[in-house]
Amino acid sequence: MTLQFVLLVAAALFAIGIYGALSQQVVVMVMMGIELMINGVLLAGGALWWFLAPTPDGQTLLLVILAAMTVEMAMGFAVATVVHRSRNSDMTDSATDLAG
Amino acid sequence: MIVALIFWAFAALAVAGGIAVFVVNSMARATYALAVSFVAVGAMIVMLHLDYIGVITILMMLMEMAIMAVFMVMFMGMNPALMPMDMTHHKRRSVILAVVVFAVLVVAIFLIPWPARTGTPAADLTRSLGDAIMGTKMLVMLAISPVLFATIVAGLVLANPRGRYDRYGDQLDRRTTDGHPDPDDPVRGGIGR
Numbered sequence: 001m002t003l004q005f006v007l008l009v010a011a012a013l014f015a016i017g018i019y020g021a022l023s024q025q026v027v028v029m030v031m032m033g034i035e036l037m038i039n040g041v042l043l044a045g046g047a048l049w050w051f052l053a054p055t056p057d058g059q060t061l062l063l064v065i066l067a068a069m070t071v072e073m074a075m076g077f078a079v080a081t082v083v084h085r086s087r088n089s090d091m092t093d094s095a096t097d098l099a100g
Numbered sequence: 101m102i103v104a105l106i107f108w109a110f111a112a113l114a115v116a117g118g119i120a121v122f123v124v125n126s127m128a129r130a131t132y133a134l135a136v137s138f139v140a141v142g143a144m145i146v147m148l149h150l151d152y153i154g155v156i157t158i159l160m161m162l163m164e165m166a167i168m169a170v171f172m173v174m175f176m177g178m179n180p181a182l183m184p185m186d187m188t189h190h191k192r193r194s195v196i197l198a199v200v201v202f203a204v205l206v207v208a209i210f211l212i213p214w215p216a217r218t219g220t221p222a223a224d225l226t227r228s229l230g231d232a233i234m235g236t237k238m239l240v241m242l243a244i245s246p247v248l249f250a251t252i253v254a255g256l257v258l259a260n261p262r263g264r265y266d267r268y269g270d271q272l273d274r275r276t277t278d279g280h281p282d283p284d285d286p287v288r289g290g291i292g293r
Contacts, residue, residue, distance in 0.1 A: 001107045006144070007209045009111040013141070015202035016118040023194035025187040028172050029127065032134050035164075036118050039141050042157065043114075050148040052214065054221035056232035060240050062153045063233070066160065067244045071251045073164055077171055078258035085261060090175040093189065 006047035013040035025091045027080040031073065038069045107147055114140035125186065127172050135165040152226040 013036050020033025042065050049058030080090055087094045117137030121130045138161035146154030222228035233241050257263070267283035268274050276282045 001104050001147075003214055004209050005111070006148070008206065009115060009144070011202055011205035011209065012115045013118050013137070014205065015198040016115070016122070018201055019194045019198035020122045022197060023122070023188045023191050025189055026127070026176075028168060028175070029122075029130065029187070032121055032130065032168070035134065035161075036121065036137065039138060039161075042153075043141050043144060046145045046148045046150050046153065049150070050221075051217060053218050054149075054225075055219050056222070056228045057237065059150065059153060059225070059229040060232055060237040062150065063229075064240060064244060066153070066156060067248065070160070071247060073167075074251050074255045075258075077167070078255040080171065080175065081259045084175050091187070 003047055003051035006051075007044055010040040010044035010047065013037070013043065025093055027076070027083060027090050027092060030092060031076040031080075034072055034076070035069065038065065038072065041065055042069075103147070107144060110140045110143045110147070113137070114144065122188075127176070128169060131165050131169045131172065134168075135162055138162070138165070149221065149225055152229060 017033045017035070017037030017040060020036060021030050022033070024030050024033060042062060045058070045062050045065055049062065083095050084090050114137050117133045117135075117140060120133035121137070124130050124133055139158050142154045142158035142161065144154075145157055148154075264272055267285060268281075269284065274282045
């Protein structure tokens with residue numbers, strides 16, 4: 001159990017999350033990708049905390065990451081609800097109004 | 101040795117669960133796969149001596165996955181959420197980007213000269229976190245509080261199908277001749293409708 005190994009796992013989770021967030025069409029599945037990415041960040045944060053500077057400051061940062069996860073989920077579901085209500089669809093392809 | 105093996109097992113489970121999310125052909129199965137991945141990561145965080153954060157992660161993510169499954173069935177109906185289907189786009193480009201990001205991160209992980217550990221962990225890490233939150237790091241929590249409150253308000257505003265302006269128009273104190281509120285509701289409710 002080394003810092004590099006844990007960071008490797010975190011990087012794998014982050015990369016899988018990127019794939020999911022970019023490739024999925026259903027809003028809820030896109031959210032799953034983003035969740036995986038944040039989960040990777042959380043794991044990396046935990047590893048950096050333990051292996052480099054195990055002080056309470058790092059734990060507080062991890063709580064902030066958890067809060068970001070919560071906000072992402074709540075706003076994601078709210079936006080998904082609005083899109084579904086207005087477009088009768090939960091696909092990202094039906095909400096491309098702001099696409100360049 | 102045993103601890104390292106258990107950690108490896110959780111790591112493999114976390115990555116396998118993450119991959120399974122986008123490989124299984126039903127969204128309900130994807131939700132369970134993500135829950136497995138989250139529990140494995142939570143267990144790894146506990147093994148990094150972050151007991152409180154790890155347990156919170158596991159509890160929060162299990163509840164979140166349950167809510168996610170409910171939303172999935174709500175939006176897509178029972179059958180599409182449980183039936184095999186493939187709803188993806190730009191698959192090839194996404195894979196390439198994910199692999200490139202992973203490669204860059206791996207190179208960085210092994211090339212960065214990580215500094216030596218500074219400081220020693222407190223005897224009771226959960227207590228030290230509590231002391232920090234209620235003491236020197238209270239400002240962080242104070243900053244998070246309005247963000248969470250704003251999220252609740254914004255979530256309700258977005259999810260609410262008919263707000264007071266839909267019901268009353270520009271005149272929010274609109275009343276009937278006998279003094280009762282006079283909303284423009286498709287179906288009137290309340291006592292004496």
